[in-house]
Amino acid sequence: MFAVAELIGAILYLVNGSKVWFFGVFGDEWDFLAGRRLTLHDLLLPHGDHLVALPALVFRLLYALFGLHSYLPYQLLSIGLHLVAAALLRLIMRRAGVRPWIATAAATLFVLFGAGSQDILIAFQITFSGALVFGLVQLLLADHDGPIDRRDALGLLAGFGALLCSDVAVVMIAVVGIACLLRRSWRAAALHTLPLAVAYGAWTRAYGRSARTDFHVPEITRSLRTSLTKSFDALGQVPFVGWALAIMLVVGLAIAWRDSSCSERRPRLSAVFALALGAPIFALILAVTRFGLGAQFAASSRYLHIIAALLLPSLAVAAEALARRRRALGVAAIVLFLAGVPGNVADIGRNVGPAARYREQRRVIGALAYMNLAERVPGSLKPTPTFGAEVTVSWLLAGARSGQIPRSGRPTPGQRATDTLRLSLEQLDGSSGSKCVPLTAPAVRRLALGESFGLRGAIAVQSIPIGRGVRSQPLVFGTSLLATANTHTLRDVTGPLELRIAPVISAAICE
Numbered sequence: 001m002f003a004v005a006e007l008i009g010a011i012l013y014l015v016n017g018s019k020v021w022f023f024g025v026f027g028d029e030w031d032f033l034a035g036r037r038l039t040l041h042d043l044l045l046p047h048g049d050h051l052v053a054l055p056a057l058v059f060r061l062l063y064a065l066f067g068l069h070s071y072l073p074y075q076l077l078s079i080g081l082h083l084v085a086a087a088l089l090r091l092i093m094r095r096a097g098v099r100p101w102i103a104t105a106a107a108t109l110f111v112l113f114g115a116g117s118q119d120i121l122i123a124f125q126i127t128f129s130g131a132l133v134f135g136l137v138q139l140l141l142a143d144h145d146g147p148i149d150r151r152d153a154l155g156l157l158a159g160f161g162a163l164l165c166s167d168v169a170v171v172m173i174a175v176v177g178i179a180c181l182l183r184r185s186w187r188a189a190a191l192h193t194l195p196l197a198v199a200y201g202a203w204t205r206a207y208g209r210s211a212r213t214d215f216h217v218p219e220i221t222r223s224l225r226t227s228l229t230k231s232f233d234a235l236g237q238v239p240f241v242g243w244a245l246a247i248m249l250v251v252g253l254a255i256a257w258r259d260s261s262c263s264e265r266r267p268r269l270s271a272v273f274a275l276a277l278g279a280p281i282f283a284l285i286l287a288v289t290r291f292g293l294g295a296q297f298a299a300s301s302r303y304l305h306i307i308a309a310l311l312l313p314s315l316a317v318a319a320e321a322l323a324r325r326r327r328a329l330g331v332a333a334i335v336l337f338l339a340g341v342p343g344n345v346a347d348i349g350r351n352v353g354p355a356a357r358y359r360e361q362r363r364v365i366g367a368l369a370y371m372n373l374a375e376r377v378p379g380s381l382k383p384t385p386t387f388g389a390e391v392t393v394s395w396l397l398a399g400a401r402s403g404q405i406p407r408s409g410r411p412t413p414g415q416r417a418t419d420t421l422r423l424s425l426e427q428l429d430g431s432s433g434s435k436c437v438p439l440t441a442p443a444v445r446r447l448a449l450g451e452s453f454g455l456r457g458a459i460a461v462q463s464i465p466i467g468r469g470v471r472s473q474p475l476v477f478g479t480s481l482l483a484t485a486n487t488h489t490l491r492d493v494t495g496p497l498e499l500r501i502a503p504v505i506s507a508a509i510c511e
Helices: 002-017 029-034 053-066 074-094 101-111 123-142 150-163 168-182 188-205 217-236 240-260 262-289 295-299 300-324 325-338 341-347 355-368 372-376 393-402 413-424
Strands: 426-427 436-438 441-449 454-464 475-478 485-493 499-508
Touching: 002 074, 002 101, 029 053, 029 123, 053 074, 053 123, 074 101, 074 123, 074 262, 074 300, 101 325, 101 341, 123 150, 123 168, 123 188, 123 262, 123 300, 150 168, 150 188, 150 372, 168 188, 168 262, 168 355, 217 240, 217 262, 217 295, 217 300, 240 262, 240 300, 240 325, 262 295, 262 300, 295 300, 300 325, 325 341, 355 393, 355 413, 355 475, 372 393, 372 413, 413 426, 413 454, 413 475, 441 454, 475 485, 475 499
Parallel strands: none
Antiparallel strands: 426 485, 436 499, 441 499, 454 475, 454 485, 454 499
């Protein structure tokens, strides 16, 4: 039945994922595709403060093989890693003495955990899922009695693989260290954590970190509470089922602890308890490093996916403890696990954005790469700052010449005018203008070749044809989630332009 659940999950994710194209959660995938070369230095560059060398390498190799012709080869990795993680979680549950049906019900909930579908359908999220899978492998290899042996060496290698994927590995390595302390010895814990901590510290020293941190206790508490409560809500889906799962966790783990002797707890429960501790550790790291984005950011789909993985083995152990007391309680626990499946299946396609957005981004990339105008503008120009901040004209032209970027279909006149505007106006960080005038209403601006103006905030820009032609669609320039500078300069790189500009976010024009 678990194999059937995995198969159903694979089909559902492939069907729902067919609308997704290269973007990531915040345009992340363009960093791997267009922002890095296949060199050791570029692979080790941080992305959002994460060490992502292994996913970046995988993306570069897949781009060399498949280009942008299909998203499926990239997406198969993220879907596959999720299904492998579900199988590893079930193995951990079985090792902890959870009976097959309870383990299968709990693992099936994770297989079909649509609330975490960002980590499953977006290929960039192999950064998170890869660290999770490598970390679970390290945990399974380290979770044994006896002296240090070959399993520990393989586990350390798996931990290094996790470290090369993302900072999720920091939590997973901590989980392995806690499990080794609970079951084995401080020497085993040191073996599985200290070499990786030294490697991570060396990378941090060489490449630095820029994550904003804060220790404002109310904000941290609110973020921590949001992450954990939303995770239970996502697992339960149905009203009050999340609360029932939380109560089952507390009561069931207390019973499991009381009903087992010390000699039984260490081999059976060490890994499960360590994973359970990993959930608040992960949520706390989010609260400290991402506090500026708000508490609700801590409930993002990709974070719920990791927290659910960390919690489910302990939930299964709690359900097993209740089932041993009374069979009806075990049946009730299975019902609780399966109650959230329909809602999660419905959530699969909701966390990855609308299909129309991906279709338009695909059209834009394929059109810009083959426009004659692209040959006449600076190669450093970045024509898609709102969704592909690392994409440059020179990268687009190279992809067109090599055949790695497929040509889009024939554009409409409005689309061609909009694509022309993307190649005509270059956005640069910073502004030389010292006098800024607030832009409170739409205005018309005329530019000659080489002329520019400064911008604070964000504006919508629409090109007005000089003579015959059609207007472009409005494009947003200035400060955004991907273009984070406070001020920008917009420069005309093609010739005379007549632009209609309108404020979007507290805009001001600087001269």
